[in-house]
Amino acid sequence: MLKTSATFCRINKAAAGAYLGLALVAASVVAPPAEARHWHPHRHAWLPTHFEGRRHHKESIRYRHARGGGGTSNIAAIVVDGNSGRTLYARNENELRFPASITKVMTLYLLFEQLEQGRLRLDSDIRISAYAAAQKPTKLGLHPGETIRVDDAIKAVVTRSANDIAVAIAETIGGNEESFARLMTQKAHALGMNSTHFANASGLPNGEQVTTARDLAILGRAIEERFPRYYRFFSTHAFYYRGATIMNHNHLLDRVEGMDGIKTGYTRASGFNLLTSVKRDGHYIVAVVLGGASARARDKIMADLIEDEIENGAAVRTASSISGTGVNGHNAEAATSPDPSLRGTESPEKIDSRLALAPRPSRPDLTLDPIQVASLEPDVPPEKSRPAFVSGAPKPGTSAPRAALGENNWKQASLDGSTARGRPGHGGELSTATPSAIGASAGPAAARARGADQIAAAIKEPPQGGGAKDAGVRRPASARSGWMIQIGATADISTATELLARAKLEGRNTLTAAQAFTEKVQKGSETLYRARFAGLEADSAELACKTLKRSGFSCFATKN
The missing domain is CATH 3.40.710.10 (DD-peptidase/beta-lactamase superfamily)
Structure with a gap:
């Protein structure tokens, strides 16, 4: 009788354990993830293998969000x-x-x-x-x-x-x-x-x-x-x-x-x-x-x-x-x-844009190698436009934007605000503003004067209406082979020259052997001056651009 009772107790305990296990499993299934983990009797058992599974997690889950899975198909x-x-x-x-x-x-x-x-x-x-x-x-x-x-x-x-x-x-x-x-x-x-x-x-x-x-x-x-x-x-x-x-x-x-x-x-x-x-x-x-x-x-x-x-x-x-x-x-x-100063309902087309520009701060005197001014030969066509993208982006077209996005969507009111680099040239050319953070260390007065004289002599604009042959100035010989970099293009030759001067200082040793020059190009009715350095190899051009971009310049390399 005693043995039978002991056996019965063991059976009851086993059954109780089984029921308890089933209850815990059920709780983990029904409860939200946070609660399920709380009720799991071994909720910390995943820790040793968590880091081992990171790579799999990255591959299987990461882009379910960015690529439409995980309930974020609207991204x-x-x-x-x-x-x-x-x-x-x-x-x-x-x-x-x-x-x-x-x-x-x-x-x-x-x-x-x-x-x-x-x-x-x-x-x-x-x-x-x-x-x-x-x-x-x-x-x-x-x-x-x-x-x-x-x-x-x-x-x-x-x-x-x-x-x-x-x-x-x-x-x-x-x-x-x-x-x-x-x-x-x-x-x-x-x-x-x-x-x-x-x-x-x-x-x-x-x-x-x-x-x-x-x-x-x-x-x-x-x-x-x-x-x-x-x-x-x-x-x-x-x-x-x-x-x-x-x-x-x-x-x-x-x-x-x-x-x-x-x-x-x-x-x-x-x-x-x-x-x-x-x-x-x-x-x-x-x-x-x-x-x-x-x-x-x-x-x-x-x-x-x-x-x-x-x-x-x-x-x-x-x-x-x-x-x-x-x-x-x-x-x-x-x-x-x-x-x-014009306020009210006047349309932009009627607003007079011919305003007197505020006087520019005086440019610092810089000492550098003379900068050559060049023009493309007349028989060389202007560069084609290089748009940022060639895409089939849909245009709003005849259908109103609100219709494309849904009438109910656009009517939703909310509080917006995320609470809790120079002119662009034609044909993709860039005119880069001179970063104010880039200072120029001036040497002795005599050196500054020599530098100013060199720049003044270098930036004299060629006669209007002629190409390189008329101007008597062409690209430097070093610009006809190898690599060169461009840091901007502007309608003002003095701005392009100043940009080159500052880049020469900021480029440090990367531009020691490079030849600074401006290149005159015609874009429709506009005249632009490209600010360029020639006489570089592929590696040195890459290094120069990398150095200049760290100082706030725009820069791209091109092979002649």
Whole structure:
């Protein structure tokens, strides 16, 4: 009897254990993942094998998000090699999307133009109107009649994504936001952003404001190449204003090596958006992710794309990012020059753009080898345009953008703002602004005088109306073979010469044997002067470009 009872107890214990095991299994199946792991009797048993499975995890899960799995099929993404213009990765890159606060990158593009042309300065004041102050958050919260310096306005847009400041910038440049939005769209098309239409300066919800991942990549490359002096603002980590510290909402700035910007964006209709730029070991990529389910998910996708693609691009710049003409034949240089004093409803076409430029600061005297001025021989045709992309990007066409995106989608209201490098030349040529951070160390007075005399003698413009034969000046012999690098093209020969002088200093030993020269080319009715160094080998050209880009210059190498 006693033995029978013991046996019965053991059976009951076994049954109880079995029931308990079944209960735990059931709990783990029914409960959410966090709860299931909590109830698992060996919840830490996976730790030893977790790191061993990382590679498998990377291959099987990583791109389920970027490529449509994991419930994120709405993602649009593109990674472009900034050095060559080649697309390294693309998904839904031509689908129309809402840009949200990435819109402000174009707002700042037009502001940078005003700074470059001398119509505004970094210490100029921007006045806040009642309309600007009434914008929805996120915003800086200034009152009507208050002013903010241009440099603070840029930082407020980059970090807080301040809608009130974006509108104030628009009113300062275009007179009113509607006119400014037309200028934004005109500039977008001139750059080759053929599927983009802007309706406001902030990115607040508007069904007519659409773009594509591909178009935003074009914008990201163009603003970095066109405005190296001002592009640095996009890497602002923190903005200190009126006793407050405003942090940048692009958290990848601190986590991804080589990232230098540029802008986040969010509305309910758009999802979480991000446009980034990364430079690492000579490689340079621009990446766009649109439609993330959360900021964290978007950042994860972006970080993975960067790490997977950064080394797949060229290490030397071989193509300009700026398209010569846009969808309607507009030249990328035909931009906006509205009078800041004109406000109201006057259209951009009627705004007088012939403004007196503010006096430029005096150029430092530099000592360097004489710079040759050359022209292409008359029988050599001008270079063909090199657009940033040759794509079949769909145009908005006759159907309204809101129809393409869905009537219900565009009506969704939300708070936008991502809270919690010079003129572009025709045919893809670039005019690079001289970075202010690049200083020139002057030698003794006599040396400075000699350098000034050398430059003055070198930059005398050849007689108008003739090619190289008329001018009596051609490319240096070293430019007829081997490799050369180009750091810009400008309508002002003195600017091109100054650019070469500064590059000679910043290039250090990489340009010791190189011959600096400017090359005169005709692009339609415009005359441009390319700033180039000749007499290089492939390796030395690559090294020179790498060195110069670290100092803020644009640079690409080309074989003669």
